[in-house]
Amino acid sequence: MSDLATALVFWPSAAIMLVTGLYVFRTSSMARAGLLLLASLGIEGLIFLSLASEFLGVLQLLMMSGEMVIMVFFMVMFMADPGGLMGMDMTHDKRRSAAVAAGVAAALGAVAVATDWPGAVVTGAAPDIEQIGFEVMGRSMLSFLFAGMTILFAMVGGILLAKHGGRLGIPAPAGEPRDEEGAGAIGSALAGGEAGVEPGVEGEPEHPSHGSHAP
Amino acid sequence: MSNWTPLAILGLALGGAWAVVCIEQAVAGARVAPALLIRRAAEQLGQPLAVPAGRDAWLYHLAPPLLLVAAVVALATVPWAPGFRGVDLSTGAILFSAALAYVTPAVFMAGWGAGGPLAVLGGFRFIALMLGFAMPLAMVVTAVAAPAESLRPAAIVEVQHAVPMVVVQPLAAALFVPAAMAVALLAPFDLATAPTELGGGAFSQYTGLHAGLIALARKILVLAVAGMTAALFLAGWQGPFLPPAIWMALKTGAVVGGMLWAGRRLPRFELERLLTLAWVVAIPAALGVIVLAGLITLLFYR
Amino acid sequence: MISLPVVLTAAALLFAIGVYGALSQTNAIMVIMGIELMLGAAMLNAVGFMRYAWPDAASGAFFVLVVMTLMAVEATVGFALVIAAFRNRRTAELDDLTELKG
Numbered sequence: 001m002s003d004l005a006t007a008l009v010f011w012p013s014a015a016i017m018l019v020t021g022l023y024v025f026r027t028s029s030m031a032r033a034g035l036l037l038l039a040s041l042g043i044e045g046l047i048f049l050s051l052a053s054e055f056l057g058v059l060q061l062l063m064m065s066g067e068m069v070i071m072v073f074f075m076v077m078f079m080a081d082p083g084g085l086m087g088m089d090m091t092h093d094k095r096r097s098a099a100v101a102a103g104v105a106a107a108l109g110a111v112a113v114a115t116d117w118p119g120a121v122v123t124g125a126a127p128d129i130e131q132i133g134f135e136v137m138g139r140s141m142l143s144f145l146f147a148g149m150t151i152l153f154a155m156v157g158g159i160l161l162a163k164h165g166g167r168l169g170i171p172a173p174a175g176e177p178r179d180e181e182g183a184g185a186i187g188s189a190l191a192g193g194e195a196g197v198e199p200g201v202e203g204e205p206e207h208p209s210h211g212s213h214a215p
Numbered sequence: 216m217s218n219w220t221p222l223a224i225l226g227l228a229l230g231g232a233w234a235v236v237c238i239e240q241a242v243a244g245a246r247v248a249p250a251l252l253i254r255r256a257a258e259q260l261g262q263p264l265a266v267p268a269g270r271d272a273w274l275y276h277l278a279p280p281l282l283l284v285a286a287v288v289a290l291a292t293v294p295w296a297p298g299f300r301g302v303d304l305s306t307g308a309i310l311f312s313a314a315l316a317y318v319t320p321a322v323f324m325a326g327w328g329a330g331g332p333l334a335v336l337g338g339f340r341f342i343a344l345m346l347g348f349a350m351p352l353a354m355v356v357t358a359v360a361a362p363a364e365s366l367r368p369a370a371i372v373e374v375q376h377a378v379p380m381v382v383v384q385p386l387a388a389a390l391f392v393p394a395a396m397a398v399a400l401l402a403p404f405d406l407a408t409a410p411t412e413l414g415g416g417a418f419s420q421y422t423g424l425h426a427g428l429i430a431l432a433r434k435i436l437v438l439a440v441a442g443m444t445a446a447l448f449l450a451g452w453q454g455p456f457l458p459p460a461i462w463m464a465l466k467t468g469a470v471v472g473g474m475l476w477a478g479r480r481l482p483r484f485e486l487e488r489l490l491t492l493a494w495v496v497a498i499p500a501a502l503g504v505i506v507l508a509g510l511i512t513l514l515f516y517r
Numbered sequence: 518m519i520s521l522p523v524v525l526t527a528a529a530l531l532f533a534i535g536v537y538g539a540l541s542q543t544n545a546i547m548v549i550m551g552i553e554l555m556l557g558a559a560m561l562n563a564v565g566f567m568r569y570a571w572p573d574a575a576s577g578a579f580f581v582l583v584v585m586t587l588m589a590v591e592a593t594v595g596f597a598l599v600i601a602a603f604r605n606r607r608t609a610e611l612d613d614l615t616e617l618k619g
Contacts, residue, residue, distance in 0.1 A: 003519070006519055007519055010519050010523075014527045017527075017531065018527070018530050018531060018534065021531055021534045021535075021554055022534050024534075024538060024550060024554070025534070025537060025538040025541065025542060025547070025550075025551070029271060030546075031271065031274070031323075031327045032271060032274070033547065033550065034550075035274065035320060035324065037550050037553065037554070038320060040531075040554065040557070041553065041554075041557050044531075044557055044560070044561060047527075047561065047564075048560075048561075048564050048581075051519075051524065051564050051565065051568045053564065053567070053578055053581075054304055054305065054306050055305075055306050055309070055578070056564060056578055056581050058304070058306045058309045058310045058313050059306075059309060059313075059582075059585070060560070060585070061310075061313040061316070061317075062309060062312055062313035062316050062353065063585055063588075063589075065313065065316035065317055065319065065320060066316055066346075066349060066350075067553075067588065067589065067592060068320070069319050069320055069323065069342055069345070069346075070346065070592070070596075071546070071549070071550065071553075071592070072320075072323065072342070073339070073342050073343075073346075074546055074596055074599065075544075075546050075547075076339075078544075078545075078546060078599055078603055078609040079544060079546070079609070090542060090543050090544055090547065091541045091542060091543060092541065092542075092543050092612060093540060093541060094541050096540070097536075097537050097540035097541035098537055098541070100536060100537075100540060101533040101534065101536045101537035101540070102533065104529075104532065104533045104536050105529055105530055105532075105533035108525075108528075108529030108532060108533070109526050109529045109530070111525075111529075112522050112525030112526045112528075112529055113522050113525075113526065117521050117522070117569075117570060118570055128305060129305060129306065129366060131575045131578075132575045132578045132579065132582075134575070135575035135576060135578065135579045136579060136582070139576075140576070140579045143579075143583065144579070144582075144583075147582075147583050147586045147587075148586075150586065150590055151586055151589060151590050151593075154589075154590040154593045154594050155593060157594065157597065158593040158594055158596065158597035159597070161594075161597040161598065161600070161601050162596070162597040162600035162601060164604070
């Protein structure tokens with residue numbers, strides 16, 4: 001992209017990214033917060049497109065959509081007031097947090113502006129997919145393998161942690177309201193989906209035991 | 216990409232949506248009446264807009280344009296003929312997946328913004344469905360790109376000059392088509408907008424211009440996924456005797472017809488069963504497809 | 518026109534917004550969102566450096582890929598923790614989860 005096109009995309013995108021990012025924490029509705037975060041990080045993908053890499057920009061757009069939709073889903077499941085209709089205050093230490101954030105912004109901004117950055121030889125040609133592929137499968141292969149292993153461990157650990165009874169497999173205390181109470185049709189639909197992921201581990205035996213232990 | 220590209224894409228979107236409606240009427244066994252559509256559209260645009268009472272009304276207003284943008288971007292990535300394609304990026308196949316990924320927030324926004332119980336339920340159903348189906352979709356696109364050694368859709372079409380990809384990777388095609396139909400809100404998978412079950416679901420409360428935009432976006436979406444299916448699996452514009460654009464149009468039309476026909480013939484899936492299928496069958500199978508694609512590429516395409 | 522300090526300043530502001538969110542929100546999932554914003558700022562930094570300081574190296578792009586992985590990992594573990602906490606305590610509010618507080 002030419003310098004002018006980059007600037008034309010960058011400035012509005014950066015402004016929208018920052019404003020939507022800020023409003024994530026100003027709104028009381030959880031669906032709105034999640035979608036604003038999606039807007040913020042998705043528009044960051046546009047900035048990537050304008051700055052350097054077509055591949056990274058498109059990938060960012062794809063990844064953030066998937067991730068933020070999951071985020072919205074979880075927020076609506078676990079927030080006390082997902083619609084923001086009760087006017088609950090979901091914040092604490094607001095003033096001190098703002099002070100810390102302002103300090104961080106000032107410090108990082110000072111570093112960004114005051115440092116004499118090297119080079120700035122702009123060739124305009126960002127690495128294309130092929131180069132990135134050779135980087136991933138060549139020089140950085142070990143790091144990439146490590147990232148892959150990390151995400152595998154995170155998946156296994158996440159499922160163990162989240163499954164009913166925790167990692168020790170302790171059955172639920174009697175009388176604890178379970179999926180029946182949750183979110184009605186949606187909750188049971190999700191339970192069906194989750195049980196499908198781990199058919200052997202999270203299984204049927206727990207359901208009867210839950211029923212029989214109930215007083 | 217020339218200065219005329221946006222105009223060409225727009226024309227393609229409108230004309231294609233109209234063609235999809237005609238195919239829909241033909242599949243339904245009704246008399247194909249192209250003029251009727253225009254009259255009905257004019258009637259619809261005359262209706263007043265429904266405005267929900269909730270505090271998230273702006274999501275409700277934002278959803279139809281977002282859906283339309285996602286559909287048009289997805290359509291623009293499809294390679295239609297050797298010289299004619301909208302956005303010819305070297306990452307076009309990922310851009311296609313990325314554009315389709317924004318259908319999910321759009322449907323959720325529509326359902327959540329409208330605020331009615333059935334609409335919200337429809338939005339959530341679509342998220343649940345897409346969590347399972349978006350991943351096989353993207354993974355299958357990667358697998359199909361492997362033999363071409365490029366993520367440029369045109370290159371993927373060109374690599375099929377001898378054998379269409381559906382012959383080389385039938386499992387990939389079998390995974391791609393249902394996932395694409397689910398994204399395009401087509402009939403056996405239209406749990407989010409089921410007209411009989413949820414009374415229209417996520418889109419039930421839209422009227423007037425909104426409803427028109429959504430209908431248009433849905434037709435464009437069908438066209439985009441059908442065109443991509445034709446390009447990725449049926450060798451796109453390649454074929455004997457006829458000019459490339461005609462081949463592509465015929466194949467796309469056949470895929471649209473097949474998808475709509477399947478929607479009329481098959482009963483709607485249960486959400487639980489569909490999710491189990493997605494997580495237990497489709498995602499592991501898609502991983503297998505990627506491994507197979509690597510093997511096929513190394514053995515036959517080098 | 519855009520230069521490296523401009524990009525870095527935008528990233529710094531995004532990071533600060535993330536810090537504010539992670540510190541000020543009471544709900545675990547909102548905290549995760551703050552952390553996502555901070556990681557997004559890190560990615561923006563990496564892309565800025567890649568574009569303006571070392572345009573020929575693919576390492577910057579690789580770094581962005583790793584950060585994306587990290588975002589996914591962080592969200593996975595965070596959501597698992599939230600599910601576990603919610604199962605045991607019926608809440609995802611951090612102010613109520615103070616058992617280990619000194």
